[in-house]
Amino acid sequence: MxxxxxxxxxxxxxxxxxxxxxxxxxxxxxxxxxxxxxxxxxxxxxxxxxxxxxxxxxxxxxxxxxxxNLTLPSGMAxxxxxxxxxxxxxxxxxxxxxxxxxxxxxxxxxxxxxxxxxxxxxxxxxxxxxxxxxxxxxxxxxxxxxxxxxxxxxxxxxxxxxxxxxxxxxxxxxxxxxxxxxxxxxxxxxxxxxxxxxxxxxxxxxxxxxxxxxxxxxxxxxxxxxxxxxxxxxxxxxxxxxxxxxxxxxxxxxxxxxxxxxxxxxxxxxxxxxxxxxGSVLAWIIIVFGLLSMFIGVIMAVIQKEAKRLMAYHCISQTGYMLMGIGLGLLALSSPQAMSEYGFTAMKGGIFHIINNAMYKGLLFLTAGSLFYATGTTELDKLGGISRNMPYTTMMFAVAAAAIAGLPPFNGFVSKLLIYESSFVVHPFLAVVAMVTSILTLASFVKVFQSGFLGPSREELASTREVPLTMIVGMSVLCLMILGLSLMPNWALSNLIEPAARDLVNQASYIQAVMGSGL
Amino acid sequence: MKPLSIVVRTICNIFAWFVAIFGAYVIIHGHLSPGGGFQGGAIVATFIALLLVAHGGKRFFEWVKMDIFTAFEGLGLITFVGIGFLGLSTTFLYNFLALKGGLFGSPVTIGPNAGILNSSGTIALANMAVGLEVVGGLSTIIIFMFLGMRYVMEGGKEGSEDDK
Structure with missing residues (x-):
């Protein structure tokens, strides 16, 4: 043992x-x-x-x-x-x-x-x-x-x-x-x-x-x-x-x-x-939760002026993708044909999106934190032109923003593509909402990048320094994960995501692990 | 806040100890009678409340420091997790002392009896650890509530920093 x-x-x-x-x-x-x-x-x-x-x-x-492993002592029901x-x-x-x-x-x-x-x-x-x-x-x-x-x-x-x-x-x-x-x-x-x-x-x-x-x-x-x-x-x-x-x-x-x-x-x-x-009521409720979260989250995010609040709204919108992906899997749960047609792909997309979101959303929050550490503010109106002073933070922000917006080489693209493909089979409207959300996500991060990092440098921010080493190390953990998942999406899909999706669908094995096959 | 009158203080001086001992009793008999670590710890923490109310914050903070309550919390919780780790050769939190003889491992007799105090194995130890933790935690809460109350009533500076 x-x-x-x-x-x-x-x-x-x-x-x-x-x-x-x-x-x-x-x-x-x-x-x-x-x-x-x-x-x-x-x-x-x-x-x-x-x-x-x-x-x-x-x-x-x-x-x-x-x-x-004595889950069920003998004689117990x-x-x-x-x-x-x-x-x-x-x-x-x-x-x-x-x-x-x-x-x-x-x-x-x-x-x-x-x-x-x-x-x-x-x-x-x-x-x-x-x-x-x-x-x-x-x-x-x-x-x-x-x-x-x-x-x-x-x-x-x-x-x-x-x-x-x-x-x-x-x-x-x-x-x-x-x-x-x-x-x-x-x-x-x-x-x-x-x-x-x-x-x-x-x-x-x-x-x-x-x-x-x-x-x-x-x-x-x-x-x-x-x-x-x-x-x-x-x-x-x-x-x-x-x-x-x-x-x-x-x-x-x-x-x-x-x-x-x-x-x-x-x-x-x-x-x-x-x-x-x-019945499909539960699945549709989860899908509708997902749709609403995606769209309303992102349109609230576009109008925010404070970086962390903006990212928090994006968090809602990204949760919508996961809800929709796995909700589609739930919709297909009772029919093997639907499962192979779109359900499993949607679940893979949803589960892949969970790890992607944890990585890039986390990294975005950390870059906002280092902006706050270095400049004392996260108000986009008061920032600007700090890409020269904080090159590492800027680079990591760019990676994370590209990933969350679903630009092609990055991991966000892979999971979103899986969700688009599968949701299109169920109803094109779902895929359209997901895509529009993705575009608006890109728009709002372009705004943050432009007004926060690019542009002429400001006098009051001229003395800004890069954040200390441990903070950069913390950010690079997530940055490396994003790059890894982006470069090896197939490895991630077959080793990380598919076993997870398979076990989530397989209710019998979940029961059997505790109850044994005897009863 | 000022100390209360001498009558109250004298009564407090006598009865506060009974409160503490009753709390310890509830903790130690946790596995036999109603109560246990949390409940007993809460009773012991009323001892602190009694002292604070009767003697006022100034004298109270001459007697004890806040750090001791944090230490109680930390020690109690580490003991609890430590008991869990000690059972790890079988499973986490396995009752490795039960039925082994010694101070905690007496066998339990079947049939009606008054309860055997030292029969519970690690359960009694865990109860004591929880008791220690709750004493520390609830006392901290009571003291902070007391300081906040003073802040509101006297409308002045917050007492937390200079009282400690």
């Missing part, structure tokens, strides 16, 4: 330990070393987890059990302990999340010098990290709620970390009210399912699932709460404030945390309900 069977637990407990030890660090230099060490260690663990899931299939882990379950989709999300977190953590190290209690920042950062990874690793509905709460509470503190600015406190309060509401909706849904099936394990619920009225009520609660938490359009009002006001490293992080709730939505739609839910 190799130590690697413990990976689903280790990937959660190492950042948790990191959070608690960070509270006791006396010297800033020690704390920074510890911060870096835990970040790198967790990312390595996430990578190993992804590798192992790729080799040996879905991993389960029984917390505190007599054996790590239902699993009794807390079970972690990581399939290829979960492992993919964990890997994506850890890479973006690594970058935002490295970027944040220099920010810590400017705050008066950096230990608490590190502790909250790692708690949020644990919460996010927990959402993606858990196989238990109630545990999902617990990790949702951990992630929410940690992000309240992080969003309001510049607590002297009233806007930050307002954004954090808004997010707090929303998150608690979301968590309660989710909890009511969990309660309904627990009342009916007497278990909280996702696989066990899925096995016994027979969709009736109450199950539909629970599904509505789950989908609404998760859509709210990931910022799909009618429920997006908190997102520009929260992402715009948080420190830049944290905004980059919150992008992947938002995707964790997206993961929750898909997990519930595909693995818990899945085949049991007949």
């Amino acid at each position: 190799s130590w690697q069977v413990h990976l689903p637990a280790l990937v959660l407990s190492v950042p948790l330990l990191g959070a608690f030890v960070a509270l006791l660090m006396v010297k800033p230099i020690l704390r920074n070393l510890w911060f870096t060490f835990i970040l790198v260690a967790t990312t390595v663990l996430a990578f190993l987890l992804w590798r192992r899931v790729g080799i040996s299939g879905t991993m389960v882990y029984v917390m505190g059990g007599e054996k790590w 239902l699993p009794i302990r807390i079970i972690m379950e990581v399939d290829a989709f979960g492992a993919f999300m964990i890997l994506t999340g850890s890479l973006a977190t690594l970058a935002s953590g490295l970027f944040s190290i220099r920010f810590l010098d400017r705050v008066h209690d950096g230990n608490k920042f590190v502790a909250l950062f790692f708690l949020l990290f644990t919460g996010m990874l927990g959402l993606e690793a858990t196989g238990d509905l109630f545990n999902f709620f617990v990790f949702l709460e951990i992630a929410s509470v940690a992000s309240f503190g992080l969003i309001a970390f510049w607590r002297d600015s009233p806007e930050a406190v307002e954004a954090s309060f808004k997010y707090a009210v929303l998150s608690i509401f979301v968590a309660l909706l989710f909890l009511i849904g969990v309660g309904i399912l627990y009342g009916i099936y007497g278990t909280l394990n996702m696989a066990a619920v899925a096995k016994n699932m027979q969709v009736g009225f109450l199950e539909k009520v629970a599904l509505v609660l789950f989908i609404t709460s998760m859509a709210m938490k990931c910022g799909a359009v009618p429920l997006h009002m908190w997102e520009p404030d929260a992402y715009g006001q948080a420190p830049a490293g944290v905004s980059c992080f919150l992008v992947v945390v938002g995707q964790a709730s997206l993961y929750g939505m898909f997990r519930i739609a595909f693995s818990v309900y899945g085949q049991a839910f007949q």
